Amino acid sequence: MIQKLGKKFTDIFQRFMPDAFVFALLLTLITAGLAMTWTEASTMKVIRSWYDGFWLLLEFGMQMVLLVVTGYSIALSPLVNRGIDTLAGKIRSPRQVYFLVVLLGSLFCLVSWGWMVVTAVLGRELALRIKGIHYPYLIACIYFSNLIWVCGLSSSIPLLLNTPGNFILEAGILSSTLPTADTLGSSLNLVMMGIILVTGPLLMHYLAPRSADVPTLKTMLGPESGQNTTPIREEARLLKLPYKAFSDLLNNSMIIQYVIALSGTVYLIHHFMTRGLDLNLNVMIFTFLILGLYLHGTPMRYVIAMKRASGNISGIVFQFPFYAGIMGIMIYTGLGEKLALWMASVASVDSVPFFAFLSGALVNFAIPSAGGEFAVIGPSILQAVQEIGAGLPEQQLNALISRAAMSVAYGESLTNLLQPFFLLVIIPVLGSGTKIQARDIMGYLVIPFLFFLLLQLALVSFWPL
Template structure:
């Protein structure tokens, strides 16, 4: 069996290295695909499609800012000294190549399930740390597989506590509230069915990455410059002259403590006084407050913040292009055509799986859980109600589809690849193997695992 899995990894990698363009080029190509689809499938003119693209380009700014803040918060939290110390201790555990691959995969799963922003960034830090410590110990590694293992945890991110669609429908006055009401995360993220799928992925994924380890003669070792020390930008920050008020404010824990108290007080009132929901906005506040207090000094926080913004900029820019794609899909009705196709061939038993596949296809064009839910949510909900499928099961099907094809959508690999110094085509073949086998696990869970309603 290992020979088969290893062969699949090698074959997929060989193919993808020849055909996969850069992530930004991939985004622009998808733009043209969406334009052509709108013209030939829905009958829109070129000028109409361009107008749709322009409206969508700016229509996603709110969610783009939310996602960017979440990523920045994840980056700064990941680079906080206590967090990095823990990551360093974990990275030193492996004694063999296989242990390193399994550890990278498990860390990826854990971090992505905890929060997609932390997963997108912290995986790069711990991947590099594993590679550095392996080099010091003389452990030979197949570096592209190690980096791929550090990314494949994305397949389970929507099963975790930052699942965008689940958090959005738990938010008061969300856009589908009149149809389905407020659905707490106890019925989605913490439902028995979702937990069963998450556990199955946590077991399966490390086994697959381990089985893809090539023969030692085929190892690709990391280059020396790829293992450079992670910089926090300390050399570029002016903390002020010692003994001055500026120096005190920049380096005293007083400011982080006070602002964290403000954030904690707000969260207390939000949850216990105002009965607010645990949604994407409150999660961002928690991330930002946690990163500030863990850095302990604003000088340390600001140093890392500068690098966090640099990491987030490519994603921020690509978000706007994906917003243009989203505008085309929605205004032309193309997304409805895709979704309704899968609904039309569905039964109550098969609907969750077909909704899962449909969400996976749309995710190529809109790689944003929340943004995609805004596009597909009403179609998923109305179809589930017509077929008698519970809303929590339907939402979980959508969420898993959005996460599933992240394994082939290069958008969220950008932070990790920036750390690792690799190209998307170096790792995507291994991710494709996980895509194939995770489909089986998720599909069975969506059909037969228990969900509320």
């Protein structure tokens, strides 16, 4: 029955959910309409805010492009392919694949949410090797595995609150940083992490579609998919001139490649020795880049791998600015702050985590970035918590502030299951050579969304401070 319900939701999404770009355009109009009616911003004010916000995610967008192509290029190396072949030989059924990608993806995302790309690479390669994998559902499993990232080491909001001189401190809302022991190390977060790690893989294993007509990756690729099956090493050889040339010597020099890779390795060792486990996006991209240099051996082979990995990144390049425009409307018209102030007016000590969760969940549709979202609604929410909990002992007040901040993070992460923004990060890998769209995937995430919505709301509301 549950599988039939999942199929029904998928049919609904396929019928009514437009392309991810159209989704962004419609969300722009909805956000603009809310800004004009709720904040009484003029049409010109909204348009200016939209334009000013259009460029807010340029750095983030470029980071996403590099994350995708450097991560995907690693998978194109012979060594990694042999490793995936070995793993595929030990797996007996598609359901084991669904379970595995959710479990491994969750563990990867506890280190950094950007490691979802690694799961995407693994999932695609397993789909090419193992028969009977329902490919749209596999993509849904991979996307679902990112739910846990806010519990882990790259969680933006708790890391921000533990950063000296952050904008919350500069605004005078908090007098000191919040240690991650109170947020990521809280009993609530540890329980949340454990529940997702245990129930997530089992849930997606159980919800797997049972259908005789399975849309596999090989059938979706088809004969005209444009997939290049020529080995990278062979393509690099064919690009050489028919006679000895100095240019070919440079293009295929392992010495040049390994000197650069070694230099990058020296920097990474220095970075981690001096800063600890500071695995931010830039460091992760740089790590992928250096690893790719080692794995491909020569500049020409790496160029070919990067070219193949870059073939499907258009969604990130042109859709991210539109989401940034929505973010601009939320910030510059005061719509985000208005929502947070509304929460403050209806919340109490007992219900503030509940409303913080809902605020994070709703605003995520307009600002699908935890750090960007918290910059908009975080100050108002934390200020409201300070006012609501004014009579509490200091320790209990700090626990309530930490709970509210984590509630925003949980809500933001959960509604990613209904918001295709971060799907754009893995579709370049998983959708390459196919015509798959967000509407083919998102329906499979409705039941997991409802399950964890009830579970997380109960935990943030009733788990002891």
